[in-house]
Amino acid sequence: MTATVPLPWGPHTPRATPLDLAAGGGRPTSRTVFSAAHVVADPYADISPDDPAAVDWESTLAFRRHLWSHGLGVAEAMDTAQRGMGLDWAGAAELIRRSAAEAKAVGGRIACGVGTDQLLPSPEPTLAEVRSAYEEQLALAEANGVQPILMASRALAKAAQGPEDYLATYAHLLRQSRGPVILHWLGPMFDPALEGYWGSADLDEATDTFLKVIAEHPDKVDGIKISLLDAAREIDVRRRLPSGVRCYTGDDFNYPELIAGDERGFSHALLGIFDPLGPLAAHAVRVLDTGDTAGFRALLDPTVELSRHLFQPPTRFYKTGVVFLAWLAGHQDHFTMAGGLQSARSLPHLAKAYELADNLGLFPEPDLAAHRMRALLTVNGGAR
Numbered sequence: 001m002t003a004t005v006p007l008p009w010g011p012h013t014p015r016a017t018p019l020d021l022a023a024g025g026g027r028p029t030s031r032t033v034f035s036a037a038h039v040v041a042d043p044y045a046d047i048s049p050d051d052p053a054a055v056d057w058e059s060t061l062a063f064r065r066h067l068w069s070h071g072l073g074v075a076e077a078m079d080t081a082q083r084g085m086g087l088d089w090a091g092a093a094e095l096i097r098r099s100a101a102e103a104k105a106v107g108g109r110i111a112c113g114v115g116t117d118q119l120l121p122s123p124e125p126t127l128a129e130v131r132s133a134y135e136e137q138l139a140l141a142e143a144n145g146v147q148p149i150l151m152a153s154r155a156l157a158k159a160a161q162g163p164e165d166y167l168a169t170y171a172h173l174l175r176q177s178r179g180p181v182i183l184h185w186l187g188p189m190f191d192p193a194l195e196g197y198w199g200s201a202d203l204d205e206a207t208d209t210f211l212k213v214i215a216e217h218p219d220k221v222d223g224i225k226i227s228l229l230d231a232a233r234e235i236d237v238r239r240r241l242p243s244g245v246r247c248y249t250g251d252d253f254n255y256p257e258l259i260a261g262d263e264r265g266f267s268h269a270l271l272g273i274f275d276p277l278g279p280l281a282a283h284a285v286r287v288l289d290t291g292d293t294a295g296f297r298a299l300l301d302p303t304v305e306l307s308r309h310l311f312q313p314p315t316r317f318y319k320t321g322v323v324f325l326a327w328l329a330g331h332q333d334h335f336t337m338a339g340g341l342q343s344a345r346s347l348p349h350l351a352k353a354y355e356l357a358d359n360l361g362l363f364p365e366p367d368l369a370a371h372r373m374r375a376l377l378t379v380n381g382g383a384r
Helices: 057-069 089-106 127-143 154-159 163-176 203-216 231-239 255-260 278-289 293-310 315-328 338-343 347-360 366-381
Strands: 005-007 010-012 033-036 073-076 110-114 147-150 181-186 221-227 246-249 268-271
Touching: 005 347, 005 366, 010 347, 033 278, 057 073, 057 089, 073 089, 089 110, 089 127, 110 127, 110 181, 127 147, 127 154, 127 163, 154 163, 163 181, 163 203, 181 203, 203 221, 203 231, 221 231, 231 246, 231 255, 246 255, 246 268, 255 268, 255 278, 255 293, 268 278, 278 293, 293 315, 293 347, 315 338, 315 347, 315 366, 347 366
Parallel strands: 033 073, 033 268, 073 110, 110 147, 147 181, 181 221, 221 246
Antiparallel strands: 005 010
């Protein structure tokens, strides 16, 4: 009989086997699907809290190969990779270079975050400094042959005086980009410094500005990623996009219904939750490829409880749960994160994440996950 795991609210009996998914399968065809991937820290790096993050490059790239092997695209150097929360621009630039080379070697699809995080914190950054920082990162992405994702900028949120400054900045960047980019609207639940992005705290006004950027440069926008955790607003924006511009959902609360779509359209996906859900998510979208919407929903709907748990407020700390599940699943040998972020969620929060993930059958080796969960409980909670 499998030994139980002594969770804070009572014993949990681990699953005997993981979820049985159909073997094989390439890229989904009816939807473009990216997983925003985490980075693996080097737990033995002798660094201080003020030092740049030390990345375990071998394990980090191995995880990306895992995602590509299931037909998913990789959204690299995004907030899931701890951009602005442990990974600085120098580390992100190296991550882009290495992942781009790895993607080319294995034929994997990749897009990379482009922002302004090399700027030193300043109470009054200038628009010229913001443009220059974006240009540097855009040039690096294009030099490495990856599709850029223009991320929301904390510095631009400080520098802009209103919607016109956003319109001018994005117009400048889109004019000089070599090809179509993905625009990213990251809400303040993911980063409080982005409150009032697009020049207004009123979401209707912000939406109008966002759509105006796209309408004025439709040939330079492949798609948009909306991370507002607001399904109704995403659907409204999706229906107002110019023909040919995709909507990539970044809604980790409502992704099954948004990807499934309705009679007037659907969303593609660029999601942090598809880091721990990778194989299951890819399989579900391949089921959707066959026209089996009910089968797709039957696979993905049960995962929403786990996703809402990981992304509960303060939402920006969802990365802790993502890395925790990667450790339990055997994708890395430790639960150490850049900037010590492994301490950002409570022991009960992590225990609940384990229970939900195990009930879904996400762990390739349930016994390994149970062993590691017991070890974490013992070390951090003591004997009960």
